[in-house]
Amino acid sequence: MANRGEIACRVFRTCREAGIRTVAVHSDADAGALHTRVADAAVRLPGSTPAESYLRGDLVVKAAVAAGADAVHPGYGFLSENAGFARAVLDAGLVWIGPPPEAIEAMASKTRAKRLMGLAPLAPDEVTEAELPVLVKAAAGGGGRGMRVVRRLEELGAALDGARAEAASAFGDGEVFVEPYVENGRHVEVQILADTHGTVWALGTRDCSLQRRHQKVVEEAPAPGLPDDVAERLRTLAVRAARAVDYVGAGTVEFLVADGRAHFLEMNTRLQVEHPVTEAVFGLDLVAEQLRIAEGAALPAEPPPARGHAVEARLYAEDPAADWTPQTGVLHRLAVPDGVRLDTGFADGDEIGVHYDPMLAKVVAHAPTRAEAIRRLAGALERSAVHGPVTNRELLVRSLRHEEFASARMDTGFYGRHLAELTEPAPDPYxxxxxxxxxxxxxxxxxxxxxxxxxxxxxxxxxxxxxxxxxxxxxxxxxxxxxxxxxxxxxxxxxxxxxxxxxxxxxxxxxxxxxxxxxxxxxxxxLPRFPDPQAQHAPGSLLAPMPGTVVKLADGLVTGSGVRAGEPLLWLEAMKMQHVIAAPADGTVTALHVTQGQQVEVGTLLAVVESG
Missing domain, CATH: 3.30.700.30 (Glycoprotein, Type 4 Pilin)
Known part of the structure; x- marks a missing residue:
């Protein structure tokens, strides 16, 4: 398994059921992680950083050979859409549980994929005020990393730099492109599954419109309220895209639907995070199907019929009310009631670190109708035990029960409109x-x-x-x-x-x-009975909201620099995302306590801005 965390645990579960032995790889930070504990064997991946370990395809192939493995599953993220890695696996005499390298190459780069579909991305130097707003987007990878919305032309340069740095850190590829930003559309995708005998399935639609930072939070299947002709067109386009590159295995074609029109976004040449909702509706195990296809089995001419509705919520260690700040610490307890599916890469007592995406788990409910599935999922989340750092659990419950979501009128701007009300504190007074x-x-x-x-x-x-x-x-x-x-x-x-x-x-x-x-x-x-008076910081103190690395200071920033409210002062990187620390008010930097490359803990004093 050329991956870690939740997806590694999920693939291993299917392998155990199929009688297939498994090998995990791990960074030093993951030596005791759940995916290494549930595998039959584990191999260490050296690297200068934990995330980089999983991006070393040569070391992953070496580990597979050393462990006596005969196949490699890439999961999602990291090297899952890296054609060079797929070729290295095949060149080593191993089975690649994924599409041919040529298909990955054609579709994994969003710029090439758009050209294949007859679309051309904008060149950064061609963007004018007339094209705004635009979206700066990583050409490789996904998950919301390497993406920036630009509404003013003067912001484009900084957005390009930030997106390139984030994409390079997450995917090992800093290429980005620019495309028009469609406001408040619906994010709809089609799951495809193709064998080596020419059969391609389009397994219905999924709606993934509830997103933060362009990363999905709630997904469901089928996409509700989609006109039949639009749904049929999406399925047709998805199959056409798969056949255009002789696709094999599981993949997803993503669209933005607005005003009855479908805008092609990209094709993900891998299994998606949200695949469980499709599994629930079609009664399939997509990982098992991937394994069968890799062994050469043929799919039936038609997929099984869809039944009912499924909704998935991603539980993150983050504080939505504090600009989605990732959280770290010990996950003391994670348990959900019976009747829903839990996919996670954590067990009670595991440490949530700073090196990876902050997703703790996916919780999935399936029922005969959409209303029943939503109600079941919201109730299960509400009754779940989630003990440890701050999470988005309450946000998920409120989102599922929001009238706009319940009536299927949501779009990608949902949290932009409703975040304040959804994060309004409402603790039980008792x-x-x-x-x-x-x-x-x-x-x-x-x-x-x-x-x-x-x-x-x-x-x-x-x-x-x-x-x-x-x-x-x-x-x-x-x-x-x-x-x-x-x-x-x-x-x-x-x-x-x-x-x-x-x-x-x-x-x-x-x-x-x-x-x-x-x-x-x-x-x-x-709280202590008598608060510590020494624990107070001077007004204007900027504290690290999470553990991380100071990856950049604003150009020319020194003690004595004049700054404006909202002006970026420094950038922290944690959990593969960059977070801007901005000036709280107009004023002067009276203290600067960090340098580029410095590791900081939560609450570390970064700088002080004296207003006035």
């Missing part, structure tokens, strides 16, 4: 009390004594931070147990508190990991 009572009950259970006093005394207090706000709760130890004003404490234990509120009993599941307390879907941070 969560802090439940956390305090659980801790008190645990203390009593462990020590065998409580805080009850024969004489009246002040109540016990606990302070928490939840959704960016500090709150204080009070409770008492009484002769009959724990008590709090305004509610009846029915029972309290370290992991479960039951309160009766206005005659209604409610259960609160509680889990504590260090100073982090999870009460249902709410995450609380325990």
């Amino acid at each position: 969560a802090p009390l439940a956390a305090a009572l659980a801790e008190a009950a645990d203390t009593v259970a462990r020590r065998g004594v409580g805080g009850w006093r024969n004489l009246p005394s002040q109540p016990q207090t606990k302070r928490y931070a939840v959704a960016g706000q500090e709150t204080e709760v009070r409770y008492r130890h009484t002769r009959t147990g724990l008590a709090a004003e305004g509610v009846q404490v029915v029972s309290a234990a370290a992991d479960l508190v039951v309160l009766e509120i206005d005659g209604v009993r409610r259960r609160f599941e509680v889990a504590r990991h260090g100073d982090r307390v999870h009460v249902g879907a709410d995450a609380l941070t325990v």
Whole structure:
């Protein structure tokens, strides 16, 4: 498996069911990762950075040969659309579980793919005000990396530089191109599957319009509300694209649909992240089909009939309310209710690092109707245990229940319009009390004594931070147990508190990991009774929002530089994405604490901008 994480674990699952032994490869950072633990064997890939390890095709081929493997599955991302890597696999006498290198070469570069489809991308120096807005896009790879929307001509140069750097880091190829940016279209794609005997299947459509930073967040099959003639045209174009390059295996042809017209985006010559929704609707295992095709098996003339509707949500370790900032730390617990599918590359206790995409898992629901599938997925996410760093779980639940999504009127501008309302904090007002009572009950259970006093005394207090706000709760130890004003404490234990509120009993599941307390879907941070006055930073301090590497400082930026509000000062790279740290106000840089190439941790003081 020339990949890591969730897709490696997913492929290994099918291989185990088929009786096929598996070999994982891993960077030093991934030596103990889940995909290495579930494989039958694992081989280390050296590299100057963890991400670079997986981009060394020569080392991957060497590892496959050394392990005695007879086939290589590329997964998605990294080298999955690298024709040179596919040729190296074949030249080593191994089976390539993917399309021919020539097909990859024709389609993996989005510029060549567009020309093959009779379209020509814009040259950067040909862009004028009349063409704006435009999209700068990486020619290789995908996943939203190496993409920038440009609305003003003077922003084009910086967008090209940023996209090239990001694409080179993620895919080992810094080529980018420019195309018109279609505002608020729907992102619709067609899954194709082709064998070596001339049969090509078009497995329906998928809608992937809910995106952030041009990366998909929620996907579903079939694409809802699509006119029959448009859906049929998309399927026809997808098959035509596959036949044009003698395609073999699983692939996806992507379109932007706006005003009843389909605009070709690209062909992904690999398995897609969102393939489970197609699997659910057609009752197929696409990885198993890839294996059969690689062994030379023929597909039936027609695919199986589609049944029902499937929706997938990508669970990310990120804070949507803070510009989608990636999060790191220990994933203490990840569990979903029965009745939905969970694809993940993490197990409880695994560390979420800074080196890779922040996706934790994919959760998939299938039901007879779209409404039922949406309801099932939203309910499962809401009841899931996700203990660790901040995630987008609440955003996903609210997105699925949003009227615009429920009525299938969404487009790629969904989060641009609704992010503020979807990330408005709405913690359970009783969560802090439940956390305090659980801790008190645990203390009593462990020590065998409580805080009850024969004489009246002040109540016990606990302070928490939840959704960016500090709150204080009070409770008492009484002769009959724990008590709090305004509610009846029915029972309290370290992991479960039951309160009766206005005659209604409610259960609160509680889990504590260090100073982090999870009460249902709410995450609380325990605050010290007496805050540390030294923990404050001067106004205008810019702190690192995530661990990462300072990859660039603004030209000429030094202590004493004058800056304008919103002006980029430095760029951090984490999880294969670059994040701009901008000036919070007009003013002067009074301190600059980092240099290019420096590694920083969360909360590191980067610079100070004194306003005025």
